Amino acid sequence: MAGCITGVAVRSAHDGGMSALLPRLLRSAAVVVLVLVGLGVDVGPVQADENSDADWLWPVSGGRRVVEPFIAPAHEYASGHRGIDIAADAGGEVRAPAAGVVAFVGTVVDRPLLTIDHGGGLVTTFEPVASTLRAGEEVSAGDAIGTISTGGHAPAGALHIGLRVHGAYVDPMSMFGPVERAVLLPCCAPL
Numbered sequence: 001m002a003g004c005i006t007g008v009a010v011r012s013a014h015d016g017g018m019s020a021l022l023p024r025l026l027r028s029a030a031v032v033v034l035v036l037v038g039l040g041v042d043v044g045p046v047q048a049d050e051n052s053d054a055d056w057l058w059p060v061s062g063g064r065r066v067v068e069p070f071i072a073p074a075h076e077y078a079s080g081h082r083g084i085d086i087a088a089d090a091g092g093e094v095r096a097p098a099a100g101v102v103a104f105v106g107t108v109v110d111r112p113l114l115t116i117d118h119g120g121g122l123v124t125t126f127e128p129v130a131s132t133l134r135a136g137e138e139v140s141a142g143d144a145i146g147t148i149s150t151g152g153h154a155p156a157g158a159l160h161i162g163l164r165v166h167g168a169y170v171d172p173m174s175m176f177g178p179v180e181r182a183v184l185l186p187c188c189a190p191l
Contacts, residue, residue, distance in 0.1 A: 056097040056175040057141050059126065060088040060148075060159060067158045070171035082169040083125070083162035085154045094129050094146050094159060096139040097175065098122075105131050111152030114145055121166035122175075126159060128152050 058064050065087040073080030088094070100118035107113070113127035116139060131146030139145055154160040163172040 055141075056177070057095060058176060059095050059097050059161065060086065060092055062087065062089065064176070066173070067155065070169075070173065072169075072171075080169075083160050084172050085158040085160050088148050088157060088159040090148055090150075090157055092148050093144050094126055094148060096141055096143045096145050097124065099138070099140045100124075102133050102135050102137045102139060102145075104135055105133055107151075109152075112146075112149045113152075116145070121164075123164045124172070125162040125164075127162075128154065129159070 066084050067087055068081060068085035070084050071081040073082070094114075096116060098116075098118050100116040100122075102114065103117040103123065104113070104115040108127075111128045112130050113125055114129045114131045114133065115123060115125045117123050126145070128149040128151040129146040130149040133139070133145060148157075148159055150156065152160065161172045163170055163175065
């Protein structure tokens with residue numbers, strides 16, 4: 001079966017090339033994650049080490065499993081899933097993936113949530129998370145920021161993580177380091 005790889009034209013920085021390219025790259029990364037998750041690949045917890053490009057820690061204990069992936073909206077007001085839902089134990093601890101300042105703690109509609117401003121235009125939101133922290137408190141990577149609660153759209157036993165970069169929602173998986181390499185199996189041949 002023939003395959004096809006589509007090219008992406010890269011424009012110069014002065015005409016907005018990187019800002020136009022970022023959503024495509026993040027969607028491509030999301031597709032890779034979807035394929036791995038669909039194949040049942042457990043990509044394990046990611047923690048940064050001295051030689052890693054990954055700066056962010058996985059916010060819950062246990063395996064690294066995405067229940068509902070990021071789905072980029074076609075435009076600012078279109079439908080989509082502006083974050084990821086990850087498997088998490090009900091009542092389990094949620095940790096800050098990176099250092100920052102708590103920007104908001106409270107209930108929005110029917111869900112308790114917590115937002116951290118990591119500086120440089122990076123803002124994460126976690127829901128449903130019950131927390132005793134207050135806006136303005138500093139957190140370090142790995143600090144407990146709350147516990148999994150109930151409410152919102154995420155199914156029971158899941159944590160929603162949203163990431164905004166300069167106000168635009170992007171796929172949070174891009175901050176958690178590389179995904180294990182996929183192994184391609186032969187098509188239609190007996191195993």
